Amino acid sequence: MKILLATSYDYPHLGGLSTHMATLKIGLEARGHEVDTLSFSDVPKWKRDFIARGPSFLLNKASLGAGYVWTLKRRQAFLEEMMKRPDFPKYDIVNAQDVFATLASIQAGFPTVTTVHGYLTYEGISKGSVEEGSKHADTLMAVERDGYRKTRAVITVDTRIKNYVKKEAGIDGTAIRNFINVDDFKPDSENKAAYRAKHNVDATAPVFFVPRRLTKKNGVIYPILSFPAVLEKYPNAQLIFAGTGEAMDEMKKLIAERGIGNNVHLLGAVDHSVIKEYYALADVVLVPSVFSAGVEEATSISALEAMGSGSPLIACAVGGLKEIVNHGVDGLLVEEKSVEELSEAMIELLDHPDKGAQYAEAARKKIEDEYSHTAAAEKYESIYKASL
Structure with a gap:
């Protein structure tokens, strides 16, 4: 045709x-x-x-x-x-x-x-x-x-x-x-150090990656609100956002108010071909979507890409995310807008990297089989x- x-x-x-x-x-x-x-x-x-x-x-x-x-x-x-x-x-x-x-x-x-x-x-x-x-x-x-x-x-x-x-x-x-294109988004951990060097990311820092358009329904303010608790235990942790949108100014304000500007990075627009490198260099990917004005996240492509790329995923339990993530098996689900639950999940995966690796392995198999x-x-x- x-x-x-x-x-x-x-x-x-x-x-x-x-x-x-x-x-x-x-x-x-x-x-x-x-x-x-x-x-x-x-x-x-x-x-x-x-x-x-x-x-x-x-x-x-x-x-x-x-x-x-x-x-x-x-x-x-x-x-x-x-x-x-x-x-x-x-x-x-x-x-x-x-x-x-x-x-x-x-x-x-x-x-x-x-x-x-x-x-x-x-x-x-x-x-x-x-x-x-x-x-x-x-x-x-x-x-x-x-x-x-x-x-x-x-x-x-x-x-x-x-x-x-x-x-x-x-x-x-x-x-x-x-x-997703399962041939394109696949585990690439062997190049993690090289990608960190390429993108000026500390080789030893725990890295959380948020590949989200900066809009209200994507819940992008919540990783910022949750991050100070993570920094208390992991002071060199880094939070990286890739995306643009109307929430950018609010996010900058929240970052400045909390004095975490050295640990939070708003990259703006990042080409999709480069996003793969950030999945590979990250320790954890966050998809913190929320319910907003009758709108729920669909089957998030960002979440699927993370699961296909071998990165452990933390997502909010809304919309299609509840369909694709099996909590405690191939990722973690947290209550939407819960600052405490999100920070606890972030710390949990840094405390137990072996658990994150198990989630990532199960997630990759699910992506190959179903997506x-x-x-x-x-x-x-x-x-x-x-x-x-």
């Missing part, structure tokens, strides 16, 4: 959706399909900056959420415009990665299935882009329902999102949990064929 993976967001970018697209493309191509991508990044820059993004600031000043909705609708229009061009390639199926790409593809006349990665409306509320109960939130929900009802098939990345689509739109989707990109691509392929 000739397949197009389309999104109204940027691609590639740092985040789970982009990683999902790239990994699915590899899996589908391994099965003999021709796969292309289309995204907002393919729109001319002047259109992105002056039409889609430019007016949003002023619109939001007048009414919070107006600019957010404006930007998303312009993205849809730009994708639809490109897909309707006479020279645009023909595809057997378009797998849209969000409802705005879905509607653009349908309007352009392509057979379309949709992968739902999250809760569009509630995520907008969670990050402060729209107000709960506002007309703009109602508009976003109307777009969601429209897209889910018009697409030929809905795929969700976990069962909670499947239930959400059913509740809001009355559509039965198929849950296919997120996945392979090639196995997921086969499932997607079957849905594409059934939708034609």
